[in-house]
Amino acid sequence: MIDSGNSRSKVALADHQGILVSDIMSSEQLAAGDVLSWCQSHDYAIPSYVLASHVSQPQTRTAISRWAQPLTIHWASTHAQQAGVTNAYQQWQTLGCDRWLTLLAAQQRSQGRFPSLIVDTGTALTIDWLDSHGQHLGGWIIPGFELMRDAVLARAPGVFIDSDSSRGRATAPASNTSDGLLNGCQAAQSGVVRQALAVTAELPAWQHFRVLLCGGNHQELLAVMPDNTDVVPDLVIHGLQVYAEDLRLR
Ligand SMILES: Nc1ncnc2c1ncn2[C@@H]1O[C@H](COP(=O)(O)OP(=O)(O)O)[C@@H](O)[C@H]1O
Ligand SMILES: CC(C)(COP(=O)(O)O)[C@@H](O)C(=O)NCCC(=O)O
Structure with a gap:
């Protein structure tokens, strides 16, 4: 199973009983087909199918399709109704x-x-x-x-980060720009x-x-x-x- 997000990808090997092993990969690793060697490094056989969720750049999807070609690949998609869940969007x-x-996971829980x-x-x-x-x-x-922070850094030249901290504290007023x-x-x-x-x-x-x-x-x-x-x-x-x-x- 592959969750290809906009920052990175989450991969998991599962059988009918549940998740066997999971990991996080960069989109580059995912695009390069590292999933197959990752399966083998865990002494698991190459899976019989790949089920992928993809919301990131189209080229990542193309790259996954390329290396997953010998396997059966299913692309998960949004439905109007599925597994007891009804989508609120008019354009579902x-x-x-x-x-x-x-x-779907929340409803199952x-x-x-x-x-x-x-x-x-x-x-x-x-x-x-x-x-x-x-x-x-x-x-x-x-x-x-990160997106929020980077949006301000990209558009406001007076705003910069010079502190060691990469995370903020939601509870504290700050007395410097970073x-x-x-x-x-x-x-x-x-x-x-x-x-x-x-x-x-x-x-x-x-x-x-x-x-x-x-x-x-x-x-x-x-x-x-x-x-x-x-x-x-x-x-x-x-x-x-x-x-x-x-x-x-x-
Ligand atoms: N080790 C890490 N590598 C990359 N991002 C991380 C890491 N730990 C936490 N993050 C944060 O997680 C966010 C990505 O979360 P994730 O759920 O994987 O997003 P997406 O599904 O959009 O790819 C990043 O924006 C970053 O702020
Ligand atoms: C909102 C999202 C960008 C979230 O993506 P993520 O942060 O998980 O990579 C993604 O679910 C998406 O592209 N949604 C389409 C628009 C919508 O859900 O209305």
């Missing part, structure tokens, strides 16, 4: 495939017992609401921490989560929801997360497993 195809997969708020902290930070009936209510997209940018971007990431929690508190029948936190920046957000949070960094890969079961891929 335009919801990111990785977001769709997190919804809840089994209709509670609503889920999904916070995915990748290149972009996305938030999605899924009610206990599997109805997606929609979501938000904002720049992730920390002002880093702390501010971190506060914005935390702030959107707080706002999502405030919106959730107003939703009828959402008294007993759970939060699912995933993605590469999840640790930075732990401090703002409520007690009812489950941290599942590779939720997209879990969604790929649900997708494979739903399509009965063998």
Whole structure:
């Protein structure tokens, strides 16, 4: 299984019982076909099929198709309805495939017992609401921490980073430019989560929801997360497993 995101790729080998081994690769490694040698380095046979979620540059998809040619490759795609989940988008195809997969994984975890708020902290930070009936209510997209920081650095010549810290502190006012940018971007990431929690508190029948936190920046957000949070960094890969079961891929 491959989760090809906009910053990096997550790969996992799975059989019908679950994930055997997983890893993180750069998009370059993924494009070069390092997955096959990675399988062999773990003493696993070459898989019978590849199931991939892809939201990044088209050339990465072309490169994966090239090295995966001898295998059967399935590209996961967003559906209007699948595995008990109904997409909120009118143009359902335009919801990111990785977001769709997190919804499938959330529904499988809840089994209709509670609503889920999904916070995915990748290149972009996305938030999605899924009610206990599997109805997606929609979501938000904002720049992730690095993207937000880099956007200001790229457009404002007076803003720079000269501190050793690469991460900000959402709780502290800053008295220099570097920390002002880093702390501010971190506060914005935390702030959107707080706002999502405030919106959730107003939703009828959402008294007993759970939060699912995933993605590469999840640790930075732990401090703002409520007690009812489950941290599942590779939720997209879990969604790929649900997708494979739903399509009965063998
Ligand atoms: N070792 C790491 N390498 C790259 N990015 C990392 C690492 N650890 C944390 N990150 C953060 O994780 C983000 C990528 O998260 P990820 O969920 O993989 O995103 P995507 O699915 O968009 O590729 C990066 O923007 C970066 O801020
Ligand atoms: C929002 C995203 C860029 C997130 O990608 P990621 O940060 O996980 O790499 C991706 O899900 C995407 O391209 N979505 C399409 C637009 C949408 O979901 O509405």
